[in-house]
Amino acid sequence: MSALLSIEGLGIGFGGLRAVDDVSFSVRAGEILSVIGPNGAGKTTLFNMISGVYRPDAGRVTLDGQDVTAMEPHLLARRGLSRTFQNLQIFQSMSVLDNAIAGYHLRESGSVLADLLALPASRRRARDAEAGARALLARVGLERAAEREAGNLSYGALKRLEIARALALDPKVLLLDEPAAGCNAVETEEIDHLIAEVAASGVAILLVEHDMKLVMRISNHIVVLDHGEKIAEGDPATVSRNPAVIAAYLGTEEAPHADG
Numbered sequence: 001m002s003a004l005l006s007i008e009g010l011g012i013g014f015g016g017l018r019a020v021d022d023v024s025f026s027v028r029a030g031e032i033l034s035v036i037g038p039n040g041a042g043k044t045t046l047f048n049m050i051s052g053v054y055r056p057d058a059g060r061v062t063l064d065g066q067d068v069t070a071m072e073p074h075l076l077a078r079r080g081l082s083r084t085f086q087n088l089q090i091f092q093s094m095s096v097l098d099n100a101i102a103g104y105h106l107r108e109s110g111s112v113l114a115d116l117l118a119l120p121a122s123r124r125r126a127r128d129a130e131a132g133a134r135a136l137l138a139r140v141g142l143e144r145a146a147e148r149e150a151g152n153l154s155y156g157a158l159k160r161l162e163i164a165r166a167l168a169l170d171p172k173v174l175l176l177d178e179p180a181a182g183c184n185a186v187e188t189e190e191i192d193h194l195i196a197e198v199a200a201s202g203v204a205i206l207l208v209e210h211d212m213k214l215v216m217r218i219s220n221h222i223v224v225l226d227h228g229e230k231i232a233e234g235d236p237a238t239v240s241r242n243p244a245v246i247a248a249y250l251g252t253e254e255a256p257h258a259d260g
């Protein structure tokens with residue numbers, strides 16, 4: 001199957017520093033590709049370029065065959081690229097359901113006036129969004145928490161809510177920035193199952209994650225960055241044996257081990 005997301009020669013500099021330099025890889029439908037690397041390697045910067053937050057000064061991003069380099073995040077979202085953030089973007093004082101519904105509004109271009117006047121089309125949209133949001137909450141295991149205030153959820157549940165909201169855009173490609181950060185072992189396993197289920201539904205997943213056990217367990221392919229450059233890529237077993245990868249992680253506590 002052809003790639004849903006390709007990046008070719010992507011790079012960006014901040015002052016004199018090449019935060020990301022000449023990085024290329026591609027992700028196919030149903031594949032889970034993880035980007036790993038020590039602190040400061042350029043993972044978040046890479047995500048920010050792919051999702052349109054930063055404008056790369058070199059290279060190209062192709063989504064489903066179309067050049068989307070430096071396209072604005074909301075336009076990218078409408079074309080099928082959705083993301084979550086390292087820091088939760090949940091509205092804590094809103095209900096879980098309303099947070100999920102908010103995901104639907106990102107993909108719509110309906111008229112604010114029509115919504116204010118509660119015209120039939122906007123009433124129908126609101127009903128569809130609620131039905132879709134409830135289905136998504138069921139998918140991430142939060143259907144029974146729909147009416148609760150989001151701020152009262154456990155951390156792991158909030159992370160799943162954030163994934164639900166990203167899924168409201170019905171993405172072809174989903175970027176997950178540290179989806180298990182701050183989660184305990186049980187919560188991480190729930191996230192693990194959810195990511196695998198989303199991939200199995202045909203979404204291409206790009207993951208940045210420090211939890212090496214999670215990365216080694218669920219990734220089909222791993223790209224390793226160090227000082228902004230791609231130093232290795234391959235399946236988890238191959239990458240974890242690569243001397244350049246071992247050297248990059250030397251002195252850190254999170255070196256990748258294929259056996260978890």
Ligand SMILES: Nc1ncnc2c1ncn2[C@@H]1O[C@H](COP(=O)(O)OP(=O)(O)OP(=O)(O)O)[C@@H](O)[C@H]1O
Nearest residue numbers: 014017018019037038039040041042043044045046
């Ligand atoms: N907006 C910015 N302005 C200047 N320098 C930046 C900016 N964003 C990132 N950098 C620098 O680019 C390099 C890569 O940072 P980045 O946050 O992408 O790494 P990372 O791999 O995501 O790290 P971590 O694992 O700690 O999250 C770092 O040296 C960082 O200080």
